[in-house]
Amino acid sequence: MYLGIDIGTSELKAVVIDDSGQIIADSHVALTVQRPHLYWSEQSPELWWTATHEVIGALRQKMADKWGSIRAIGLSGQMHGAVLLGKNHQVLRPCILWNDTRSAEECRELTEAHPEFHTISGNLVMPGFTAPKLVWVAKHEPEIFKQIAQVLLPKDYLRWMLTGEFVSDVSDSAGTLWLDVERRDWSEKLLSACGLRREQMPRLVEGSEASGVLKPELAHAWGLNSQVVVAGGGGDNAASAVGVGAVNPGDAFISLGTSGVLFVVNEKFRPNALAGVHAFCHALPGRWHQMSVMLSAASCLRWLCQTLSVTEPQLLAEVEKMSEAEQRRAPIFLPYLSGERTPHNDPLAFGSFYGLRNETHRAALGYAVLEGVAFGLADGLEVLQDSGSVVNECSLTGGGARSHFWGQLIADTLNIPIVTHPASSSGALGAARLGWLSVGGDEQQICQKPIVEHRFTPDKQKHLELKKRQGLFRLLYQQQKEARELLVLE
Numbered sequence: 221m222y223l224g225i226d227i228g229t230s231e232l233k234a235v236v237i238d239d240s241g242q243i244i245a246d247s248h249v250a251l252t253v254q255r256p257h258l259y260w261s262e263q264s265p266e267l268w269w270t271a272t273h274e275v276i277g278a279l280r281q282k283m284a285d286k287w288g289s290i291r292a293i294g295l296s297g298q299m300h301g302a303v304l305l306g307k308n309h310q311v312l313r314p315c316i317l318w319n320d321t322r323s324a325e326e327c328r329e330l331t332e333a334h335p336e337f338h339t340i341s342g343n344l345v346m347p348g349f350t351a352p353k354l355v356w357v358a359k360h361e362p363e364i365f366k367q368i369a370q371v372l373l374p375k376d377y378l379r380w381m382l383t384g385e386f387v388s389d390v391s392d393s394a395g396t397l398w399l400d401v402e403r404r405d406w407s408e409k410l411l412s413a414c415g416l417r418r419e420q421m422p423r424l425v426e427g428s429e430a431s432g433v434l435k436p437e438l439a440h441a442w443g444l445n446s447q448v449v450v451a452g453g454g455g456d457n458a459a460s461a462v463g464v465g466a467v468n469p470g471d472a473f474i475s476l477g478t479s480g481v482l483f484v485v486n487e488k489f490r491p492n493a494l495a496g497v498h499a500f501c502h503a504l505p506g507r508w509h510q511m512s513v514m515l516s517a518a519s520c521l522r523w524l525c526q527t528l529s530v531t532e533p534q535l536l537a538e539v540e541k542m543s544e545a546e547q548r549r550a551p552i553f554l555p556y557l558s559g560e561r562t563p564h565n566d567p568l569a570f571g572s573f574y575g576l577r578n579e580t581h582r583a584a585l586g587y588a589v590l591e592g593v594a595f596g597l598a599d600g601l602e603v604l605q606d607s608g609s610v611v612n613e614c615s616l617t618g619g620g621a622r623s624h625f626w627g628q629l630i631a632d633t634l635n636i637p638i639v640t641h642p643a644s645s646s647g648a649l650g651a652a653r654l655g656w657l658s659v660g661g662d663e664q665q666i667c668q669k670p671i672v673e674h675r676f677t678p679d680k681q682k683h684l685e686l687k688k689r690q691g692l693f694r695l696l697y698q699q700q701k702e703a704r705e706l707l708v709l710e
Contacts, residue, residue, distance in 0.1 A: 221290045223279075224652030225272065226456065227297035227374045229253060229263075229317065229478045230519075232271040235648040236279060236290065237656070241666065243649065244286070247278035254314065259322045259567070261558070262314035265303050265377045272378060276442055290444055293382065293434070294655030295453030296460070296647040297375025299395040302353040305370040312364050315374060316353045319479070319515050319558045321567035323352035330355060334413040341397045341410060342491030342499040347559070347567045348515070351397035354414050371396075371420055375453055382450055383432030388422040389452035391459075394500035401508070402489040404501055425452040427459070427503030428657035451658035454503030456647045457481050457511060462503055463650030464615040464641060465669030469507075472611045474630065474638070475646075476620030480517030480593060482600045484510050484609040492607035496562040503654060504663070510609055512562035512600025518620040520555045520571070520589050528582050538583035539590065540625050548685070550584040551575035552693050553592030554700065560596075563603045564697070568704060574696050590626050591686070594633040595693045601634050613637045615669075617646040624674060631676035633690070635683045641670035 221244070226233045233248040249271040254262045280287050300318035305311060316322075327345045330337060330352055337345050345352060350373070358365040372380065373396070376388045390404045398414070398421065400407040406421050425431050434448040453459060457475060461483055464473050469487040474480070486508045491499040498511040516523075525532050542550075556569035573588060601611060613636060620626055621640050631638040653666050 221286060222652045222656040223290050223293045224648040224650065224655060225275070225293065225295055225378065226459065226647035226651055227268050227378060228456065228647070229298050229319070232268060232275060233648045234275040234279060235652055236283065237649065237652045241668070245279050245282040246648070247275040247282070249274045253317065257322070259320065261317040261320040263301075263317060264314050265311050265374070268374065268378055269381050280443060288443055288445065290448060292449040292451060292655035292659045294451040294459070294651035294653065294658070295375040295379055296456050296651035297373065297378070297392065299373065299392055299455040299457070300348050300350050301374040302350050302357070303372040303374060303377045304357070304364065304368050305372065306367045307369040309370070312367055313361065318348045320353070321347040321559045323347045323356040324567040326352040326355040326359065330413065334410070337397060337410060337413070338493040340400050340407050341394075342401045342489060342493060343397060344493045344496060344565050345397060346561055346565055348561060349395060349397045351410070351414050354416065358415055365415070368420060370422070371416065372422060376422055379431060379450060379453075382434055382438065384435055385432035386422040387425055387431040387452070389427040389431075389454055389503060390424055390501040391427055391503040392453070392455035393424060395455055399501070401491075401499060401501055426505045427452040427454040427462075427654050428505065428663075430658045449655070449659050451655045452503075453651050453654050455500070457483050458500070458503035458509065459650035459654065460617055460646040461485065461509065461650065462653050462667055463646030463648075464617060465667055466615065467502075467504055467507070467663070467667045470610060470612070472613070473615035473617055474597060475618045476518050476593070476616060476626070477618035478517065478519045480514040480597055482512045482597055482604060482614070484604055484611060486510055486609070490608060492603070495603040495607060496565045497603055497607050498562070503650070510604055510607060512604055514555065514562065514593070514596040514600060515560055516555050516557040516571070517593050517596070518618060520553070520557060520593055521586070521620070523557060524585060524589050528585070530582065535582065535586045536623055536625065539586040542583055542587055546584065547587055550591070551580060551588045552689065552696060553588035554693070554697060555589070555592045555596050562600045566701070569697070569700065572696070572700065590629055591633070591689070592693065594630045595690045597630060598633050598690060599694075611636060613639065616640050624676075627674065628676045631678045632682040633686050635678045635680075637678065638676040639672045640674045642673050
């Protein structure tokens with residue numbers, strides 16, 4: 221048996237797979253985000269550890285006598301978060317998350333002073349990444365910055381709690397902006413630009429390599445063997461790719477979770493920083509990937525439902541009953557509730573509805589949100605294609621994949637086939653697969669694509685109709701930028 225643990229933004233998930241690759245048990249615990257100030261987004265690392273104990277307890281109950289046969293644990297997690305530990309390994313402050321945009325000014329300063337970030341890391345300096353967060357801490361919380369002994373990513377904090385080892389994998393570490401992504405190693409030059417040293421960084425491994433073993437006292441408390449291996453694991457998207465079998469060049473998937481990601485596997489490092497494309501290491505050796513990332517995706521639907529005091533299934537059921545004429549009259553929604561990355565790199569972008577009328581009902585708002593997220597994904601696909609990636613079909617994962625209506629809408633908007641799979645916990649599934657690989661499993665056997673549960677074939681006529689609305693979507697963003705500049709001038 222192999223255990224995969226995934227630290228998401230809104231929940232911590234875990235799955236156990238057997239040696240046929242089947243999921244035999246799963247569990248999850250909700251997580252909350254703290255937003256003490258405008259543009260801030262934080263979580264307490266201690267809450268991740270508490271949630272881990274909860275999911276382990278639930279899995280033990282579900283698996284009974286099979287639980288003790290777990291051989292390896294793989295880890296997956298939200299990328300870019302800054303977990304800061306002092307010399308006594310104490311947490312110095314709450315983790316600054318990937319969707320925290322407070323460091324916009326620090327991004328500008330780093331880009332102007334150190335243009336080598338673009339060439340070495342292969343990525344734009346954006347507020348979501350880890351490097352500008354540390355520059356912000358140095359500037360605004362200097363007493364904390366002076367105490368930093370270790371900088372960890374969220375899943376690597378969990379690894380330290382599991383094994384006592386400070387280790388990260390190259391796929392997750394590529395999202396810090398401190399990695400020489402082509403060489404798959406820390407860049408002393410980029411670390412120095414942020415006032416940091418290599419010894420403050422974790423040791424690097426590939427995602428399919430062993431990073432340590434479970435602490436004996438923890439193994440005893442959890443009823444596991446003391447030789448359980450903990451794999452390098454991966455950033456959430458790279459691990460999800462392993463979970464859906466996106467391991468060879470040209471394989472692609474869309475993750476429709478809190479954020480929205482379009483992920484394409486490459487055989488080499490292929491940066492296109494100025495277009496807002498992310499170029500990272502894959503969780504498997506000798507492979508890289510490109511990503512377009514929108515900061516708010518399924519979270520937009522969650523926000524709308526909370527605002528309207530309606531459940532997501534209720535609102536989706538109402539949306540599905542809308543006629544095509546009603547869909548064409550629906551408002552246009554800009555999904556930039558946390559700013560935006562690809563292709564705009566605009567932390568100040570905001571969400572909005574255009575085209576509200578007295579007769580606008582909540583189903584029309586729901587449709588607009590689903591469509592706006594699809595348009596954001598289409599913007600990302602366009603820059604990936606301009607960067608040399610060829611995408612002929614995409615798997616769809618994440619919470620949004622449960623909606624067949626949304627899946628078809630995305631297929632129609634992007635004009636490519638979209639497929640879904642039975643296992644929705646692809647990050648945790650990918651982590652479990654990486655755990656299996658770390659103890660000698662065969663990649664071809666383990667990293668197969670799951671069976672296709674649903675296939676959504678694009679409707680060409682619907683695509684042309686949506687393309688017209690997408691033109692308005694793009695125009696509204698440009699007008700928003702101009703309006704913000706006028707407000708600043710005033």
